Amino acid sequence: MPQLNNETKHLEAIVKSAPLEEIPTNVLVVGVGGQGVIMISKVLAALCQEQGFDVKQSEVHGMAKRGGSVFSHVRFGRQVFSPTIPKGDADILVALEWAEGLRWLPYLKPEKGIFIGDTQRIVPPFACRDRRRFAASGYVQESVDQVIRLVPNSSAMDAVAMARELGVPKAANTILLGALSTTLNFEEAAWKSVIARFVPPKTVDANLQAFDSGRAWIRNFDRQADSAMEAGTALDSGAWPMEQDQTWVEINTAWCKSCDICVKLCPERCLALDDQQLVQLIKPEACTGCRVCERLCPDFAINIHTPAFPELRP
């Protein structure tokens, strides 16, 4: 059973260090575009300013709208110099997406850093580019269970499912904000007043409810651990073992009338017309045996032969 190790002890550590010491507190918020990474970091930054801290919040714009990864560094303390968190110095890492959390783990303070991860997986199409038969997804393979066991002070929650249960599917980021709030020494009311300023007026109540549920969830992490872990394990399936998969493209050139349909529509672009305007396979290694050419050839000039995998068929 994975545990949120030393949770209380660590909480004290952060409480003490924040307002008094010279060293700034570092919170790294990561995810992908559209998840609300910037909202979380803006709320935190505004709160820190209200409490009299110097604060810097740094993010790189541009790619967020286009599905790239998004990250925001929030640093607060008596005086903050560097806009970015030094690698290995993040006190808290909040990840709104699972693979993004893993990407940024090296930024977390070893031993003492706190990791709060959403188990939501947003699989990029890039991870599904391998079209060979039974190819595995390129998404990170590390399960929630493994990570929670290896990283001290870590907790993983399915905030999206929690938000859906609450009837506010878009408030997953506020749930994580609630979880984050338990690790910093600011009054609950102060958090809430800032959140109320940042979310659309009509959604204030729903967001505050989401915030509460995030707080409650972290406090009861052990009790809820089971369900989170189950979700993690379930998400792990789906990778198929890769096997030697030889596809044979049989082209009957006598029947080819150079219509070019197969060449234009081959997803891997591995066919071409030769000098005599007859179709030929130019990139056999790229062929995935998808059969588009076979099905579209008006003259039945192409046959695809793939070995059967009866034992693997779903």
Next chain:
Amino acid sequence: MGKQMTETIETAAVKSPQTLEKLEKAQAKPMMGNEAIARGAWEAGAKVASAYPGTPSTEILESLATYPAEDIEAQWATNEKVAYDVATGASLSGVRAFAAMKHVGLNVAADALMSQTYIGVNAGLVIAVCDDPGIHSSQNEQDTRLLAQLAMAPVLEPSDAQEALDFTRLAFEVSEEFDTPVILRSNTRLSHTRSLVNVGERLQKKPNNFIDDRKKSVMIPLHARMRHPILLEREKSLTKYFNQSDLTRWEKGSTEIGIITVGISYSYVKEVLPSASVLKLASSYPLAEERVREFCQSVDRVIVVEELEPVVENSVRLLGLEVEGKSFFPRVGEFSPELVRECFEKAGVLEANRQPPVLEVPPMPRPPLLCSGCPHSSSYMALRAINARVAGDIGCYTLSVMEPLHALDTTVAMGSSIGNAVGMAKGGNEERPIVATIGDSTFLHAGIPPLIDAVYNQANITVMLLDNHTTAMTGGQDHAGTGKTLRGESVERVDFEQLVRSIGVKWVRKTDSYNLGQVYQILREAIKFKGVSVIISDRPCVLDPMKIKGTPYQAVLESCTGCQSCMNLGCPAINWSDEMYDGHHKVTIDQAQCMGCSLCAQVCSEDAIHLVTN
């Protein structure tokens, strides 16, 4: 050395007291570097501001446009040179003027800048230039300071948002005092970091009269020869100014090690080596020579810490002083506190003191993609299918170089595509059809002269003008082809078809980017035409000016054969489902992301993609 510095130093480094005092005040505002620069220009009383959008500088003008229109004319220019010329004209006419651009934008404006520095200013003239070390969103990471040296224009380099505001305001004073345009150099990190800023009031300034001095403002050889020595004098006066100004800040600390630094690098130095003596320069050019000399004499060892090129380091060496710098610090990429620490370790200033991370997982690639429903996808699908040699340009469509579209062969600079294509055609070495692809905003920026060249020199090329009615890559800014200004007023829209015809292009067709069959067909006809053919592929961007969301499509799993042809569009809404067919994943369409462009349904050979019906 080698021992840890922190223990041997008696006095803590001087904190920047201004910052702390200012934080006491309640009105400190969290501002992005770019917003602070805009605020600085507004407070300085700038009357005219012009820019062409470019990451990371775009938000400067967008932010200026939020100030009252009666205070400041804030406008998008066709390109950076136009922006700079507009600002110059305003300055010469007697009002304070401002231009903003990214580092590569300054190349476009450089032609004007190099001679404008000979002329000088009437009222203050400031150019904000944002570098992109680390190449987050650019085609190179050139160092603006080298161009500034060449133009002999002083550069001010803020290290945080407060300084961004203060330095911008001050830059106008420096400009007027020394009769020179001033470059305010930011970078991606500073421009996009929010920190607390104390703001001031707008300076109410009466315009100056136009100065009737043609020897100063008309650069014919006779006049220019007279002006050049004046520039050298100006350089000397500016050196004196930076020697005396408290902009050049000496923070006394250890005498064993002294750091000379400038701009954002200062914040990393203070983070990593808080107790060293630091000479914080406000300007890399001209250098505060006397202060640097004094500083170097006061410490045993001097290291210069600056991002990108060794501009300060080389200048200090020219003074005959011994300094180190780029022997430890890289000339490429962006600095970070951990990198600066590593370099100090290499230099023997700090001892290695790092614990291994708890868990290191090889990062999964998550590259940016063309959006779901992006009208560019169909054009590149078709280009790939006709096996074209594609000269690309700068814009979102550069992303089509990635799998699966994989359809770009070159990308050099704004507007290069058409000229590159002409060269490829004239080389006579290319058997594949040669196509230049260029977006609407880029075409207006720098694509018209090369198209004229193509027609004039009778090149056999096809130009695909990808008209998505916005400047998409930088977040959807208006331009002369959208019919809206920066402040949202409606104006005449450039008619691309008429424009292209007036140049002398005989073969022009317009097509709907969402009609894949038509795009293919027109492209095939275009490449058969001998001479310059132009296709205008027309569809608004799905994100800007408004997010387009129609009825989504769904994949019918019973019919899907897992050929994944639809995934060749590179649409982020289409992905593997858990169901398989003959060892291949069938596809699924994320209805939240799908905006209903129908391209995937057009591609599907099994008719397995249908509109969602309730």
